[in-house]
Amino acid sequence: MAEMTSKHKSYDMGMHTELLRGRSQQILFSAEESENFVYPGSFDVDFDKRSEIDAGEMTATAITVKIRELMGQGFGHIVVKNPLAKHSLGVGILNRLKLDFEGSLGYFGCGLIDGPNVRIHGRVGWSCAENMLAGTVVIDKNAGSCFGAAIRGGDLVCKGDVGARTGINMKGGTILVGGRTGAFSAFMMQRGRMVILGDAGMNLGDSMYDGTIFVGGKIQSLGVDAIPGEMTDVEIKWLGRKLAMYGLKAPKGVAKMQKIVAGKQLWNYDNLEPAEKKIIL
């Protein structure tokens, strides 16, 4: 990626198609400075090295410590069996990693992560992927409330239904929901994109500052400051591409989805997502 030094590359990739207003917060990473963007405590891993953990009799802390040990040994693909809906699993992972959970997670799963690709073959409880910075989290079943709270980047995907306050205070990234969402989804949304293929509960986008919501089903009601927007060709292409990545389909086609945006400009934000900044690197 070192040759991708021009900011125009990101325009070519369709990441800067929205009209920016006022002060821009775009900071394009310089490839020459990439070494400055390495976390202490993150690990270089080999995706061909695979390991399994049976979490059935382990505490959440012991599971987290074990994952760190394995990453320290270079394992890039870790499978956690029998998570049994324990809380706070898969948290604080700051490097690329393929992490599979064969079962459901409890509250606060995959919080504060920056980079891993997580697959959950089950359901997640409240506040999944809270404050996620980058990477992907894909959930096969349903999710609880506060899904993707304060997410800043990456793709967070739930193939089933999610609860209330989905993407509350989200500051970037993309949340994709295969089913319906509960009340107050995208509450105080500041940036990023939320895609709901099913119905959205009451007060969608209440008090949102910025960001974009796409809904495939019915919207029970819009919250204060949320208004319908006009879908652009770029967004239709983006939606098609994003949904295809995760094997999702809009029930009536992406062109017929409703777009919801903030009706009042409170701050100047753009929609460049941290995950996509990293792709530019």
Next chain:
Amino acid sequence: MCGIAGIIHRGTTGDIGNELTSMLQTLRHRGPDSTGFAFYGSSTDGQYILRFKAAEQEDLKKGFGIHQEIKQRLASVEERMRELEVQIVEQQAATEYAYRYVIKYGGDLRRLADTIEDIDGVEILSIGTTLELVKDLGDARQVCESYGLSGYQGTHAIGHSRMATESDVDIRSAHPYWAYPFKDVAVVHNGQLTNYWKGRRELEHNGHRFMSNCDSELIAVYLADKIENGTTLEDAMRESLDALDGVFTYVVATSDQLGMAKDMMAAKPMVLYESENCIALASEEVAIRSIFKEEIDTFDPYEGEVRVWQK
């Protein structure tokens, strides 16, 4: 915070003693102050099961006089029962201060409850034909062992692990609450009601009694009031969503039904597992997983949702 849980076996019975203990022990981190169980066992054939306490656990630490006082209270309970022509079929002391009586009584339950509770220090925990309500300080395992609940067979049960926030740590303020004066109705609640005093005053004007200052008791009494006026349980629960202000998820059980309701903000958690034979619900999925080892599908009910299941 508090943790609530419930389970109902459809068309059969199960080991609800161990099942609910396991669920509530898993929820211990949500509230270690007290734990309560409302079990629905087999029908007692026209007899009532009366659960009451003659003192608080804390009272036992206040001096030797309390032991004699409890005996006097117990004697008064039995004397008043005789006055009301209550026939005591069976009596057990679960602890020094908590009792289980099987009785035969053909009169008005409100009169029975009021007459017994008129004795200072005595509180009825439940009256039912199938309901048995047990609550005490400590976690689920401690209460289960103290009261010998392991292996209790029944059709359904609800329970609560309490973190005391706005009322005392005592049995009086522990959940579940019996919906005085109705047999077999019990409620557990997680949340906070902001119109408690207003609602309590209204219900007291209607002749209902409150034993604690815990806001959760309002739900039980509110539902009792509605049922008394001919409203079905499910309709009463739906009406409660507007009548009760605040954030709440509550679970209610009757002799043949188990229901849950969630406020319009969906601010308090609830996870459901539903199959043809069994429904389990809890504040956290980990509690449900503690009794189902196989992979199961679970989901969260939505805001303003009311569900009622038949046993």
